Amino acid sequence: MSKCNIQPKNYKAFTNRNIQSIQQFEALPTEIHDAVQIVSRVMPFRANNYVVDELIDWSRPESDPIFKLIFPQKGMMSPEDYQALETKIRAGEPEAALQAEARNIQQKMNPHPAGQMELNVPKCQRGQSINGIQHKYNETVLFFPTQGQVCHAYCTYCFRWAQFVGVDDLKFACGDPQALVSYLEAHPEVTDVLFTGGDPMIMTSKILRRYVEPLLRERPGNIRSIRFGTKVLAYWPYRFLTDKDADDLMGLFDEIVAAGFHLAIMSHFSHPRELGTDAVQAAMSRILATGANIRCQAPLIRHINDDPEVWRSMWEKQVSLGAIPYYMFVERDTGPKDYFSVPLAEAWHIFTQAYSKVSGLARTVRGPSMSATPGKVLVDGIVDVEGHKLFALKFIQARNSEWVNRLFFAEYDEKAVWLDGLKPAFGEKRFFFEK
Numbered sequence: 001m002s003k004c005n006i007q008p009k010n011y012k013a014f015t016n017r018n019i020q021s022i023q024q025f026e027a028l029p030t031e032i033h034d035a036v037q038i039v040s041r042v043m044p045f046r047a048n049n050y051v052v053d054e055l056i057d058w059s060r061p062e063s064d065p066i067f068k069l070i071f072p073q074k075g076m077m078s079p080e081d082y083q084a085l086e087t088k089i090r091a092g093e094p095e096a097a098l099q100a101e102a103r104n105i106q107q108k109m110n111p112h113p114a115g116q117m118e119l120n121v122p123k124c125q126r127g128q129s130i131n132g133i134q135h136k137y138n139e140t141v142l143f144f145p146t147q148g149q150v151c152h153a154y155c156t157y158c159f160r161w162a163q164f165v166g167v168d169d170l171k172f173a174c175g176d177p178q179a180l181v182s183y184l185e186a187h188p189e190v191t192d193v194l195f196t197g198g199d200p201m202i203m204t205s206k207i208l209r210r211y212v213e214p215l216l217r218e219r220p221g222n223i224r225s226i227r228f229g230t231k232v233l234a235y236w237p238y239r240f241l242t243d244k245d246a247d248d249l250m251g252l253f254d255e256i257v258a259a260g261f262h263l264a265i266m267s268h269f270s271h272p273r274e275l276g277t278d279a280v281q282a283a284m285s286r287i288l289a290t291g292a293n294i295r296c297q298a299p300l301i302r303h304i305n306d307d308p309e310v311w312r313s314m315w316e317k318q319v320s321l322g323a324i325p326y327y328m329f330v331e332r333d334t335g336p337k338d339y340f341s342v343p344l345a346e347a348w349h350i351f352t353q354a355y356s357k358v359s360g361l362a363r364t365v366r367g368p369s370m371s372a373t374p375g376k377v378l379v380d381g382i383v384d385v386e387g388h389k390l391f392a393l394k395f396i397q398a399r400n401s402e403w404v405n406r407l408f409f410a411e412y413d414e415k416a417v418w419l420d421g422l423k424p425a426f427g428e429k430r431f432f433f434e435k
């Protein structure tokens with residue numbers, strides 16, 4: 001195991017209950033300060049002292065991407081909803097009335113995107129009902145461990161926001177490692193397990209071991225790769241450095257690799273600044289020293305990273321730190337989507353401008369990709385067919401593996417933000433996968 005030379009940091013969590021203890025926040029101009037407090041009654045807020053002290057540029061919060069990534073913004077609510085809530089607060093209405101109003105607003109915000117509740121739970125797909133296991137694409141099973149359903153900070157654009165504010169209970173989560181083993185035994189088509197959440201890296205290594213060790217010991221089915229979907233590198237790199245069980249976690253990574261599994265840390269980085277601190281760089285090199293890979297993904301988000309230069313420099317930085325750019329996602333159709341969404345056409349241009357300026361080592365990245373109900377749909381190009389502008393699309397993952405990598409076309413629409421806003425090209429009534 002490689003040594004760690006970084007100074008330890010004691011974790012301090014901030015939620016909307018103790019947001020006033022963030023000195024930098026209290027020093028903000030009243031208008032920005034109060035807006036955050038109002039919106040954080042509706043949208044989840046969580047931060048910590050690393051994010052606050054080392055990532056946010058407090059000298060210009062109105063235009064700081066990391067401030068907007070963590071602190072709920074006024075534009076995330078409709079002006080009517082915002083005003084209704086603000087009026088009640090200013091009128092000094094009782095807490096119960098304010099909470100009821102917040103709940104009411106949350107319910108209007110599409111808390112369950114992309115058929116997530118009905119369609120992806122295995123009972124509908126593959127004849128078995130197990131909470132906490134989502135098996136949508138043949139080769140890869142998602143596993144949601146009970147103890148990994150929160151994060152070290154919340155992204156304002158998170159599509160799981162409904163869970164974090166308690167509109168959804170954590171229906172997906174599973175606390176039984178043996179359920180995963182049995183599922184994998186019964187499904188020899190599965191080669192990859194992806195632990196996800198929330199953030200599975202928030203778990204202590206002791207709990208993580210409870211889920212992982214049975215896989216190493218029993219080698220169920222045809223499992224070859226273990227992945228962790230996480231934002232801990234961006235939000236709390238000390239998890240891999242100086243937390244009291246950091247060494248044990250690195251030991252577990254060593255064991256996974258020694259057992260012959262491919263270990264991939266699927267890291268969510270929204271902005272190159274998250275790759276700039278000594279702590280994150282030390283954490284990345286420590287992870288890589290175990291033999292794990294770091295693959296990087298993020299959605300394209302208005303106000304946060306809607307600029308090709310941001311993506312170009314982020315991908316270059318990832319490669320220079322030994323990580324592998326993987327996906328650029330389109331923001332999902334949930335919650336405050338109007339504030340964050342970038343139209344597909346613009347997303348394609350941003351992707352293409354960034355992609356065309358990096359070395360082939362960074363062109364492992366794919367996107368922009370929509371995680372839609374039928375699968376992951378890539379906007380592959382904007383084409384002109386006999387004077388008619390079209391989107392060229394293809395599945396990079398699909399419920400039906402025969403759909404993968406097959407090009408299909410939709411009418412070009414400058415404003416469309418999601419698959420369900422697109423019309424099939426050539427006058428057809430439905431896309432091929434809807435037949």
Ligand SMILES: *Cc1c(COP(=O)(O)O)cnc(C)c1O
Binds near residue numbers: 194
């Ligand atoms: C993205 C995703 C996966 C993993 O897909 P890869 O292309 O293998 O990274 C698995 N399951 C679901 C539901 C997903 O959205």
Ligand code: SF4
Binds near residue numbers: 154155159197199
């Ligand atoms: S880290 Fe992921 S799950 Fe957690 S708040 Fe951000 S987007 Fe959501």
